[in-house]
Amino acid sequence: MTISDTQMLKIAATSGGKDLNASSSFSVINPATGRFFAEAPSITAEQLHGVFEVAQSAFATWKRDDNYRREVLREMANAVRNGVSSIAPILTAEQGKPLDVAASELMAAAAWFDYYAELEIPREVIRDDAAGYEEIFRRPLGVVSAITPWNFPIALAVWKIAPALRAGNTVVVKPSQFTPMSTLALGQLFRGIVPDGVLNVVSGTLGSAMVSDPIPRKVSFTGSTEIGKIVALNAADDLKRVTLELGGNDPAIILPDVNVSEVAETLFWNAFYNNGQLCYAVKRVYAHESIRAELTEALGEIARSVKVDDGTVAGARLGPINNEPQLSRVAELVEDATSNGARTVAGGSRIDRDGYFFQPTILDNVSDSTRVVAEEQFGPVLPVLSYTDIDDAIKRANKSEYGLTASVWSGDPERAYSIAGELDAGQVSINEHGRGVRPHLPFGGHKWSGVGVENGPWGLHGFTELQVVAGPPRV
Template sequence: MTIDGAVASTEATFDVVNPATGAPEATAPDCTPQQLDAAMTSAAKAYRDWRRDEGRRRELLRQSADALMAAAEDIAPILTLEQGKPLGEATFEVYGAAIWFQYYADLEIPRQVIQDDDAAFVEVVQRPLGVVAGITPWNFPLVLASWKIAPALLAGNTMVLKPSPFTPRATLKVGEVLRDVLPPGVLNVISGKDPLGASMTSHPVPRKISLTGSVATGKKVAAAAAPDLKRTTLELGGNDPAIVLDDVDVDTVVEKLFWGAFQNNGQVCSAIKRVYVPESLHDRIVDGLADLARSVKVGPGTEADVQLGPINNRPQYERVSELVADALSSGAVAAAGGKPIDGDGYFFEPTILTGLSDGSRIVDEEQFGPALPVITYRDIDEVVERANATHYGLSGSVWGADADRASQIAEELECGTAWVNTHLALAPHQPFGGAKWSGIGVENGTWGLLAFSEPQVVHRSKA
């Protein structure tokens, strides 16, 4: 771990499992309450000077990006072994994290003059909040950490960061790399089992909690933050619909739909989780998706040419298995896949399900894995209503040859991001957040930066 710019070791550790084997691959430190206090104290102390020099913050963000790029070949194998994704995608994730640092190093911090006359000069400026507690998930532990670290540090905050216990080691490595760049205490990286996150959210030092995780965890964080009125950004789960219109070019769209659902083995909060198709196009789309599902190479992320790795952890593997089995027992048909892959590890066949409808658990819930239900519809107004009939509201997409028509329908979706003829198109400058149970607040862009600050009015009288 990295606390106050130095290595922090522990006597207690916990196992980190390689999802490609199902067996422990390594161990990670189990942060003690005393070490958590030390990390928070260090961050609070560092905040006093860090918030005062914007130019230095920008320069060190640039140096952090360079350091991550240089260390990508060291970090990526660790990420693959604990997360399961192919090595090339793990390397790309490290680069992606660096890109977020680069973006925020150059982003202007807004200042707005709202009055300048004979009476007064009044300006709205942005003040940092203080210490931020960052809690990140296991699907994209590095890039989603960068969504928090980079804007928080640019705004003038310091941070204590905790990765998921399923994928701690790559993030700890990032902390090791950046401890040679950032001043002591600016970024503290700790690891531990799930109770550590609860201790962070209830700790008296942080003024902001930034979580990417499940809806259940988000509700707990919101409740824990309330007594101290901590600010929160909660990026939570999704059940993203993709609505395919009747004028679509099936041959063009099928592969895009497939990878919109199966990127990172379906373990993306904003991946396509359900596809609605016109009855007239159902068979062609299902056949195309099933052909792709059968053709992709599934295996350990360390092997060449692997496109999909394992599900990251046993609880999620069991959940996907249960949801698929429930659908099949209720009359659904697996056009491809439909069951776990025999052998070691948490591998599951890429699965395309048909013959089901709204009300099925795998349609109504977030599966977060390599299984995609395809559902028919007859009427546009009806399918939009069905797509919106969920507690989730992270993102969604509409697909059609007439982009203007598709855009009008996309604007009817109750979600934070509505894509047209694409899905999972994310960028540092583009705000990302959810409606309803999918979260509170946004990340990325100027909006994400403002989430780590608060406005202050500076009023200078001229009288």
């Protein structure tokens, strides 16, 4: 499938397995051109309440048949795999990532459905004897409100959809207004597979209503820490359960015994995958002074060699930044760093062409107080800092309001493992970054990086509540 430059793409919202007609729409920009390419439905808060009512009605039946839910998730996984060729171009057009990366995102989403289809929901008999019977169940919450970001629209939606549905909840998903089209397409893909009303996809200026509506009992949000705090406050008024996967400013500590030529490529792509628009990307590197110069130049050489282009162009490794506000933020952080003495090893400026392109940038001679180090840049920029004492590096890595992921790189893995436990992060990887982002492992942050976890049985538990059933002995 190709996305036409002349005909606006339009995809309807899904409610109850059917089109939800909207009286207005909003335009979606292709970040590779800076021009509108699609129209998404702008659903009103009143319509959204109706969607929640549809989801609530579907919940009564959906929650009852565990084996049926598993079979539906298996069919959803197959549908995603079969739909890669139709949805990946939409994802590239609205998000900017290269087509192969878009396809990989969809295949990962299918793997998440596969995983949850096979995951058992725990129930535990505590007592079953002449004195009585006691059993603990995990029951679904009801309707889940899922709010997703623009960097990985499909994958991060499925991180919510798969465990929520597996647990027996029904779901209403609202994607970012920067990237609604691929998620709307996903909603249409699942029609006829998922029972009507079980999974609904809407779009529009609905963030507040997605939290304040009285029907949903759980809000699962992925996005910025600033918005996450607002979500938490608004959800508290109704005591809605929340999972918040928020920002990160993730450090990588490079020990002096690494082979720079062996680790540089992996380190670079752990920072620049999806143009650095990844919550768990490497965002600041602490390199031992004895190897800092060599590592910085190796990273710069890779940055200068990477092909940056429209995601539909063959050989493009990086596309544009997703949206103009984020492009402006990245440019501002780089300018602030260079005006305060940072050395630009590679990149450093916007690419002179249509769209939101920025050069892959490596910065040297920066301090911990430089904004591009102290703040989450969420773009194709990587600052490299120097240290001489490992305890100092650990202290500086931990001196952040965030604590999502981190990594330690060493020729001696056991040495790296001993340091991992000192880092204040929800996940620490050795000689790779984000190694633990898998369907079966919990993903969540410390401090300002979030509340609760996604993925694994722990992620499923977040879409349930415990119920104890106790009584006389059972026959």
